[in-house]
Amino acid sequence: MSPFDGADTPEATASPPPSAASPGxxxxxxxxxxxxxxxxxxxxxxRVTYATEDGTVQAVDGISYELGRGRTLGIVGESGSxxxxxxLSVLGLTRAEGATVSGRVSFEGRxxxxxxxSELRAIRGDEIxxxxxDPLSSLHPMYRVGAQIVEAIRAHxxxxxxxxxxxxxxxxxLVGIPEPSVRVDSYPHELSGGQRQRAxxxxxxxxxxxxxxxxxxxxxxxxxVQAQIxxxxxxxxxxxxxxxxxxxxxxxxxxxMADEIAVMYxxxxxxxxxxxxxxxxxxxxxxxxxxxxxxxxxxPREELLTPIPGSPPSPLAPxxxxxxxxxxxxxxxxxxxxxxxxxxxxxxPDHEIACLLSSPTRRRLWKELA
Amino acid sequence: xxxGEPLLRVKDLVKHFSIDRGVMLRRNVGAVxxxxxxxFDVMRGETFGIVGESGSxxxxxxRLxxxLLDPTAGEVxxxxxxxxxxxxxxxKPVRRELxxxxxDPYSSLNPRRTVGSxxxxxxxxxxxxxxxxxxxxxxxxxxxxxGLNPEHCNRYPHEFSGGQRQRVxxxxxxxxxxxxxxxxxxxxxxxxxxxxxxxxxxxxxxxxLGLTMVFISHDLSVVRHMCDRIAVMHDGRIVEVASNEALxxxxxxxxxxxxxxxxxxxxxxxxxTIPA
Numbered sequence: 013m014s015p016f017d018g019a020d021t022p023e024a025t026a027s028p029p030p031s032a033a034s035p036g037x038x039x040x041x042x043x044x045x046x047x048x049x050x051x052x053x054x055x056x057x058x059r060v061t062y063a064t065e066d067g068t069v070q071a072v073d074g075i076s077y078e079l080g081r082g083r084t085l086g087i088v089g090e091s092g093s094x095x096x097x098x099x100l101s102v103l104g105l106t107r108a109e110g111a112t113v114s115g116r117v118s119f120e121g122r123x124x125x126x127x128x129x130s131e132l133r134a135i136r137g138d139e140i141x142x143x144x145x146d147p148l149s150s151l152h153p154m155y156r157v158g159a160q161i162v163e164a165i166r167a168h169x170x171x172x173x174x175x176x177x178x179x180x181x182x183x184x185x186l187v188g189i190p191e192p193s194v195r196v197d198s199y200p201h202e203l204s205g206g207q208r209q210r211a212x213x214x215x216x217x218x219x220x221x222x223x224x225x226x227x228x229x230x231x232x233x234x235x236x237v238q239a240q241i242x243x244x245x246x247x248x249x250x251x252x253x254x255x256x257x258x259x260x261x262x263x264x265x266x267x268x269m270a271d272e273i274a275v276m277y278x279x280x281x282x283x284x285x286x287x288x289x290x291x292x293x294x295x296x297x298x299x300x301x302x303x304x305x306x307x308x309x310x311x312p313r314e315e316l317l318t319p320i321p322g323s324p325p326s327p328l329a330p331x332x333x334x335x336x337x338x339x340x341x342x343x344x345x346x347x348x349x350x351x352x353x354x355x356x357x358x359x360x361p362d363h364e365i366a367c368l369l370s371s372p373t374r375r376r377l378w379k380e381l382a
Numbered sequence: 383x384x385x386g387e388p389l390l391r392v393k394d395l396v397k398h399f400s401i402d403r404g405v406m407l408r409r410n411v412g413a414v415x416x417x418x419x420x421x422f423d424v425m426r427g428e429t430f431g432i433v434g435e436s437g438s439x440x441x442x443x444x445r446l447x448x449x450l451l452d453p454t455a456g457e458v459x460x461x462x463x464x465x466x467x468x469x470x471x472x473x474k475p476v477r478r479e480l481x482x483x484x485x486d487p488y489s490s491l492n493p494r495r496t497v498g499s500x501x502x503x504x505x506x507x508x509x510x511x512x513x514x515x516x517x518x519x520x521x522x523x524x525x526x527x528x529g530l531n532p533e534h535c536n537r538y539p540h541e542f543s544g545g546q547r548q549r550v551x552x553x554x555x556x557x558x559x560x561x562x563x564x565x566x567x568x569x570x571x572x573x574x575x576x577x578x579x580x581x582x583x584x585x586x587x588x589x590x591l592g593l594t595m596v597f598i599s600h601d602l603s604v605v606r607h608m609c610d611r612i613a614v615m616h617d618g619r620i621v622e623v624a625s626n627e628a629l630x631x632x633x634x635x636x637x638x639x640x641x642x643x644x645x646x647x648x649x650x651x652x653x654x655t656i657p658a
Contacts, residue, residue, distance in 0.1 A: 090573040230646075234435035235600065239644035261574055267647030305578035307607035309645055313626065316585065317607070319578035323543040 050121070051078040052255050053102065053223060058115035060097050069327045071097040073279035074115070076354070081222065082253040086266030086287070088302075089276035090324050098276065099225050099259045103140060104132045119223070138168040138219035145228040147208035151200040157211045158184075158196030164218040183214040188244060206237035213244065220252070227259045242269060263302060267291060272362075275299050278325050278335035281354055285363040295357060295365045295374045297340045300381060334368055342369055342377065387462060388423035389562060389594045390430075390447065395420050395456035397442050416442040418618035419456070424562070429588060429595040431609030431626075433602060433641075438615040440598050444566045447596065448482045449473055461561065478508055481555035485567035487547035491539040497550050498535030501525065504557040524553040529583060545576035549583065556587070563588075564596045569604065581608060602645055606630055614638045 060072040072094040079085050089095035102117050104124060117124040119140065124132060136142075144150045152160060161180035162173060169176075177196070184192035187210040189203075200208055209229065216224060226245065230238035246269065249256050258269055266273050267287065274284040275296065283296040294300055301320035322339040325331055334352050337343040347368050354366040367374065398413040417439040424430040434440040445451040447458055449465060458466050465476050481504075484490040491500055501521045511517040522532035528549040539547055548568060555563060565584065569577040585608065588595050599605050605612055606626060613623045614635065622635040633639045 090575060235602070235646075236435065236640055236644045238646060242646060262646065263574075264645065264647040269647075302574060305575055307578075307581070307603040309603050309606060309630065309642070311607075313607065316582050317578035319582060320575035321579075323545060323576060324573060 052081045052120060053079040053257075054116075054118045055098075055102065056116040056118075058098065058101055058117065059113070060094075060101050061112045063110060063112075064328075067328050070279050070330065071111075071327060072101065073330075075274075075276075075279075075281045077274055077281065077284065079223070079255050079257065082249070082255055083271045084249065084256040084258060084269055086270030086273045087257065087259045087276060088261065088263060088266055088273060090261060092278075092324055092327050093276040094279040094327070095259050095261075095276045096227050098281075099227060099257050100142075102225065102257075103136050103142065104129070105136075105142075134168070137164060137216075139221055140223045140225065141216035141219060141221040143209070143212050143216050143224065143226040143229045145231050147205070147212040148200060150212055151208060151215075153200055156197050156199055157203065158198075161196075161211070161215045161218055164215045168219050179218070180214070183217055184211065186217065186248070187211070187214045188240075189214070204237075205233055206240060209233060209237075209241050210244065213241075213248070217248065217252075221254060223255045223257065224249070225257045225259070228261070229258070230265065231260070231262070238265075245269070263306060275302070278330045279327065280335060280366060281364075282336065282366045283364070284354065285360075285365075289360075289363055293375070294378065295363070295371065296336075296367050297342055297369075297374075297377075298336045300378060301339075304381065334366075342373075344368075386426065389426045389461060390424040390596070391457075391459040392420060392422050392443075392447065393457040393459070395443070395446060395458065396454045397439075397446055397451060398454045415618050417446065417453075420613075420615070420618075420620045422613050422620065422623055424594060424596060426561075426594055427592055428611065429597055429609045431605040431612035432596065432598045432615055433600065433605045433612055434615035435600060435641075437617075439618040440600075440615050441566055443615070444482070444564050444596065444598050448480060448564050449476065450482070474508065478504075478558040479561045481558065481560040481563055483548075483551050483555050483563060483565040483568045486571050487544055487551050488539075488571070490551055491547055493539055496536050496538055497525070497530075497542070500539070500550060501535070501553045501557055504554060508558055510558065520557070521553075524557055525550075527556065527587070528553045529579075543576070544572050545579055548572060548580050552580075552583065552587070556591070559591075560593070562594045562596065564598070566598045567600065568597075570599070570601070577604075584608070602641060614641065 056076050057074050058072055059074050062069045062071060075098055077085065087095045087098055101113055102124065113125060115125065119135070151157065158177060158180045161183060162176045165171065165176045165179055181192045181196050184195055189195050189207055189210050203211060230241050233241060242265065245256065248254065258266065260266060270287045272284065272286050273290045274281045275298065276282065277298050283290065283294065283299050290299065294303060304318040305320055307317060320339055325335065331338050333348040333350050334343065337347040350368055352366040352368045354364045357363040357365055358371050395417055396419055397417040398415050400410045401412045401414065402408045403411045420443065432440045432443060442451065446453050449468065453466060457464055460476060460480060468476060498521050501524050502517055505511045505517055505520060511520050521535055525532045525535060530546060530549050530553070539550065542550065568584065569580050572580060581604065587593060597605065597608050609626055611623065611625050612629050613620045614637065616637045621637050622629065622633065629638065633642060
């Protein structure tokens, strides 16, 4: 039964936890969790809605999560689940688009949602940095890569151009770009996709961030390049004690990278657990569906996959009650009316779940499935 | 499952795309060797996988086999016949037997036409089922075969989800009763929970209709799940062709090994999924 309490298998953590505090202590953040340091990022009841021509989209519908220093949270979900908005709202990046944002986002005790745009700008790109899926759309095509990194450095630090350029070369070297003193003068189109993503990461590191938010950072890359970029992110994180929020649709990527995983569905977090636990004893039927529907490199070949029936709901018209109930094989009539809250599994404060089935029922069902 | 003469034979196939410079005086300044001399056989009833990264030439290969592109050199033989040089009208009978499913179910379906008329189009072009009522029945049957509600034939593509659109694309590909289906990244654009539905459908159709399939993907786990034999492409060449078991259990080529090692956490997902 080791998976039931095995949250700390060595290979589970691409980067070793920086403090002795278990993820559970970190997440509960109660006074009795002892001297565990305060979490770096705490998101409480975040809600983001957009007004569109077709109606109001509730992109994120009351999510809460916490992240300790140096740790990695993987946010997993399909398109429209709200995973990207959940991460980018932290930076106020949803403000400009006519979105309504409510809730609290505290970063080292400061409420980011209450800050002025100018104050937020001082944090963004400095203490909190971002890496996006497509480096081509994030790097300016007409400026040399080095110049863009210099600009990023000088936006937050009062230093002259020459030392900033030296720093840019250092950063390019740090992210593994060959001949950094030559490449610093390259234009983005002269770099390969993997190198552009490395350059983006170099730029993100220019302010020595405490938190890096990476939105599908390897989705556009080939599998061999993806492996290199993930290894790079792990190394940088380990060396710098940087926390990472990794947004992805790919369970393989979070399996490799994350300390803890939040599974999102229709704007909500439906399950949140330490990575080991999520894969060993997942409790949400949607998580089961995801795990059972992906082919793996060493599963049985002849078996048919078990797809999740139906399609992800439109964010314009999310289902009533439990949002997963129309696709859930275990739903009962009552589940269309009652909206489950995200609550800890009995006896496991670090494993939260939003499901109307009882915990014993869920464990029994998963045992039957697995 | 595979026996006798191969349905598809590819020999020394080459495709170079020339790079031209200049506006007034266009001149050729070189060529990209997208496919650089490849060779393989696909047996009847088999699912043959082609796996590779972007730029490996796998999609160009698909288009060459489907005769959507003209090869620079080499030969494509289909059902014992050299189809490399066929054009226009003479290609038409081949097209009936060799159909393609594309990656993007959003851009490969005409948004202004109903799903029924999209699926019926091959029947009209090839003048099978000239009778309207018979054609309608055929379309409804096809929709049912791919797991769509036949009553939805008057709806437009935008009314369907990504997975349903891919089903429409598959129904269209099946309309003429092809022998060979070439699926180029058929699930890459779909959400994780939907991919399994489409993969299961393709496997089921392949068995039920006795189809031969060329399945092209960048995803090693998906290819392992779907294919009997697999070719690994790299820089326009095939570096290894092997049975499914041999490729995944004992890969010979260093590039294949590199690809397999790079799959993020796939093995771990499985390990973690098996309760102790």
